[in-house]
Amino acid sequence: MTFQQVYGYEPSVRYSAPGRVNLIGEHTDYNDGYVLPFAIDRRTVASIGQRDDRLLRVASAFEPDAVHELSLDELDPSRMSGWSAYVFGIAWALREQAGADLSGKSGFDVFIESDVPVGAGLSSSAAIECGVALAFTDLWDLGLSRKQLARVGQYSENHAVGAPTGIMDQSASLLGEQDAVVFLDCRTLDTAVVDLALESNDLEVLVIDTRVEHAHATGGYKARRDSCERGAAAMGVEALRDVSVDDLPRAQELLDDETFRRVRHIVTEDQRVLDTVRTLREQGPRAIGSLLVASHESMRDDFEISVPELDLAVETAMAHGAVGARMTGGGFGGAAIALVDQEARGTITDAVTAAFAASGYREPNVFTVHAAQGARRD
Numbered sequence: 083m084t085f086q087q088v089y090g091y092e093p094s095v096r097y098s099a100p101g102r103v104n105l106i107g108e109h110t111d112y113n114d115g116y117v118l119p120f121a122i123d124r125r126t127v128a129s130i131g132q133r134d135d136r137l138l139r140v141a142s143a144f145e146p147d148a149v150h151e152l153s154l155d156e157l158d159p160s161r162m163s164g165w166s167a168y169v170f171g172i173a174w175a176l177r178e179q180a181g182a183d184l185s186g187k188s189g190f191d192v193f194i195e196s197d198v199p200v201g202a203g204l205s206s207s208a209a210i211e212c213g214v215a216l217a218f219t220d221l222w223d224l225g226l227s228r229k230q231l232a233r234v235g236q237y238s239e240n241h242a243v244g245a246p247t248g249i250m251d252q253s254a255s256l257l258g259e260q261d262a263v264v265f266l267d268c269r270t271l272d273t274a275v276v277d278l279a280l281e282s283n284d285l286e287v288l289v290i291d292t293r294v295e296h297a298h299a300t301g302g303y304k305a306r307r308d309s310c311e312r313g314a315a316a317m318g319v320e321a322l323r324d325v326s327v328d329d330l331p332r333a334q335e336l337l338d339d340e341t342f343r344r345v346r347h348i349v350t351e352d353q354r355v356l357d358t359v360r361t362l363r364e365q366g367p368r369a370i371g372s373l374l375v376a377s378h379e380s381m382r383d384d385f386e387i388s389v390p391e392l393d394l395a396v397e398t399a400m401a402h403g404a405v406g407a408r409m410t411g412g413g414f415g416g417a418a419i420a421l422v423d424q425e426a427r428g429t430i431t432d433a434v435t436a437a438f439a440a441s442g443y444r445e446p447n448v449f450t451v452h453a454a455q456g457a458r459r460d
């Protein structure tokens with residue numbers, strides 16, 4: 083299906099935005115800490131035609147034959163449901179969150195296509211939000227920065243879609259650059275782009291999607307957030323970001339064992355993100371392997387958000403020569419990443435696939451991602 087088939091004319095512009103992978107820094111975002119994602123070479127494209135009335139119409143190859151519409155005079159989350167809320171919500175959030183005056187603006191016809199896998203932890207949601215946000219800002223001449231757009235995307239996802247997510251995904255999708263990672267301080271929202279330099283080191287990142295979707299992911303996420311809040315309160319700090327590795331002995335005295343281990347994951351993970359940034363700058367990507375593995379072990383043993391499939395993916399990749407590997411994303415399923423020599427890609431893919439078969443697990447989906455440019459007009 084194409085824009086032309088849906089709307090009967092050719093689009094005037096195309097914008098695209100990527101999904102993302104988090105290199106390191108898991109569950110640190112809601113603790114005011116650090117994350118280090120990169121935008122990937124899987125993108126969502128929004129083709130757009132300008133209308134001369136107030137209507138927004140949206141269609142997606144994702145749901146052929148359906149066209150959703152909403153007037154710019156009716157923008158309100160109560161009128162949005164299903165996937166089209168990811169598009170309508172952006173227009174609403176531009177007004178509500180960024181204060182854009184849409185009163186004199188006309189609407190658009192929008193058609194969405196994507197090769198970002200949905201629900202695999204690669205943030206197809208940010209890809210759709212950020213492409214649309216950049217398009218609307220440009221076409222309505224709103225003059226918003228990419229950092230402002232990241233907040234708009236998060237606001238829309240939180241309040242129009244209703245998913246309580248942080249700002250990492252939108253930051254990566256908007257600020258990503260080729261062969262680089264986005265270092266984001268989730269408290270100040272300061273960002274820095276750091277060279278990843280995989281290509282010049284003959285390395286690449288493999289995504290191992292276990293295709294495990296755990297029913298208790300939402301409950302587990304909330305329980306982890308609660309533990310972190312309890313830990314911060316007991317330590318007398320605003321957020322676990324304010325606890326350093328040197329404070330851990332005191333944390334152990336104050337906290338019950340489970341809460342302590344949750345806190346220790348966050349505190350050491352923040353430190354690992356800082357160490358990864360420094361290591362990338364000073365020594366390059368081959369030197370970050372042990373940090374990735376330590377991150378995985380911390381999520382497996384202290385934060386307890388891994389699953390046997392993710393552990394097997396990481397162990398098998400490491401046993402077959404990966405430089406580093408870890409689960410990525412919120413946990414309880416989803417994907418792992420492995421940093422590998424380009425020439426080891428086949429061996430490691432085969433080994434992981436065979437190990438999954440031997441354990442009776444569903445066949446994983448293994449593919450390479452490159453760190454790619456963020457949202458753009460194509």
Ligand code: ADP
Binds near residue numbers: 126199205
């Ligand atoms: P993830 O971001 O990890 O892929 P989410 O649940 O956050 O998973 O977002 C997935 C949702 O985003 C889909 O269920 C759908 O509503 C919306 N979405 C993503 N890509 C598209 C697309 N190409 N067309 C329509 N909706 C999409």
Ligand code: MG
Binds near residue numbers: 206207208251
């Ligand atoms: Mg998402």
